[in-house]
Amino acid sequence: EAGVVQSPRYKIIEKKQPVAFWCNPISGHNTLYWYLQNLGQGPELLIRYENEEAVDDSQLPKDRFSAERLKGVDSTLKIQPAELGDSAVYLCASSLERNTEAFFGQGTRLTVV
Amino acid sequence: QQQVKQSPQSLIVQKGGISIINCAYENTAFDYFPWYQQFPGKGPALLIAIRPDVSEKKEGRFTISFNKSAKQFSLHIMDSQPGDSATYFCAAEISGNTPLVFGKGTRLSVIA
Numbered sequence: 001e002a003g004v005v006q007s008p009r010y011k012i013i014e015k016k017q018p019v020a021f022w023c024n025p026i027s028g029h030n031t032l033y034w035y036l037q038n039l040g041q042g043p044e045l046l047i048r049y050e051n052e053e054a055v056d057d058s059q060l061p062k063d064r065f066s067a068e069r070l071k072g073v074d075s076t077l078k079i080q081p082a083e084l085g086d087s088a089v090y091l092c093a094s095s096l097e098r099n100t101e102a103f104f105g106q107g108t109r110l111t112v113v
Numbered sequence: 114q115q116q117v118k119q120s121p122q123s124l125i126v127q128k129g130g131i132s133i134i135n136c137a138y139e140n141t142a143f144d145y146f147p148w149y150q151q152f153p154g155k156g157p158a159l160l161i162a163i164r165p166d167v168s169e170k171k172e173g174r175f176t177i178s179f180n181k182s183a184k185q186f187s188l189h190i191m192d193s194q195p196g197d198s199a200t201y202f203c204a205a206e207i208s209g210n211t212p213l214v215f216g217k218g219t220r221l222s223v224i225a
Contacts, residue, residue, distance in 0.1 A: 004156070033212065042119075042202045042215030043157065056212060091156050099145070099208045104156030 002026070004105035006092050012111045018080035021108045025074070025094030032069055033102060034077050035091040043091055043104075049075065050098060082112045116140055119203050119216030126223050132190040134219045136203035141184065143205040147213070148177065148188045151200045160201070161188070193223045 005024040013019050025032050030051050035043035046065065048056040051072035060067065064083070069075040079086055089107040118137045126132045136146075147162035163170045163177040163186065170177045176189040190197055203216040 040218070042204075042217050043213075044215070045212050048212050093156070099206065101147075101159050101162075102213065104158065106154065106156050 004092055004094050004103055006090075006105035006108055008108055009106065010109050010111075012113060013082055015084055015112050016081040018078065019082050019110060020079075021077045021090050021092075021110075023075045023077070023092030023105060025092070026103055028096065029094035029103075030072070030097050031095045031100075031102075032075050033091075033093040033095075034067060034075070035093065035104075037089040037091055037107065039088070046077070046090075079110075082110075084112050086110060087112045116214045117203055117205050117216045119219060121219060122217070123220045124222070126190075126193045126221065128193060128195060128223055128225045130193050130223075132188075132193045132197065132221055132223070134188045134201055134203070134221070135185065136187065136205075136216050137183075137185045138205050139184065140205070140207070142207050142210075144208050145206050146177070146179065146186050147204050148175075149202045149204060149215075151202065151218075157202060190221075193221075195223045195225060197221060198223050 007022050032049040034046040037043045047060045047067050049069045067077045089109050091107045093102040093104045095102045148160045149157035150160045151157040161172050161175045165181050174191045179186045200218045200220050202218045204213040206213045
């Protein structure tokens with residue numbers, strides 16, 4: 001069974017440019033998470049979806065970040081415009097439903113120069 | 114405010130030794146405490162988890178000890194192996210309410 005698939009694995013962009021990340025969760029998983037992981041830190045939740053509904057986005061910087069999960073399956077996370085401080089690993093995770101085991105993808109490492 | 118405090122930041126253990134990583138939490142409403150293991154370039158993977166109705170849970174060489182009154186829990190890795198070298202994160206959540214909050218991680222190096 002395929003795990004959580006994220007793309008791209010790596011992305012280097014100049015500041016002020018837009019960038020998008022894509023996540024395909026495990027088939028049948030209703031809950032999807034986007035986490036931010038800075039170097040040497042633990043993951044921090046950006047947004048959580050229950051099916052297509054964003055139920056927890058309090059930590060998402062809405063002035064530049066946006067996310068969507070059309071049809072309640074795969075999801076995209078967008079940053080526009082990117083800033084130097086956005087350089088980090090963006091992790092997607094999914095779980096069968098809320099508060100069951102979360103499975104993480106390999107992440108997208110973003111470098112903003 | 115950091116809800117889950119993890120220590121040490123890094124740990125070096127001899128092969129065959131015991132690795133111990135500690136976490137402390139503030140919110141007494143937390144009722145699920147997992148440990149995640151992360152290798153370089155990979156996402157975190159669930160290693161072992163415990164709920165506060167038990168004081169200890171063991172799976173193979175990995176044991177969680179839970180002290181509800183002290184609001185602390187720890188991961189013990191017995192007979193540590195070089196393949197255990199990774200970053201370990203403790204986490205906590207309130208079931209049915211909040212998603213996982215993670216500690217800052219412990220980088221474990223097991224040397225031969």
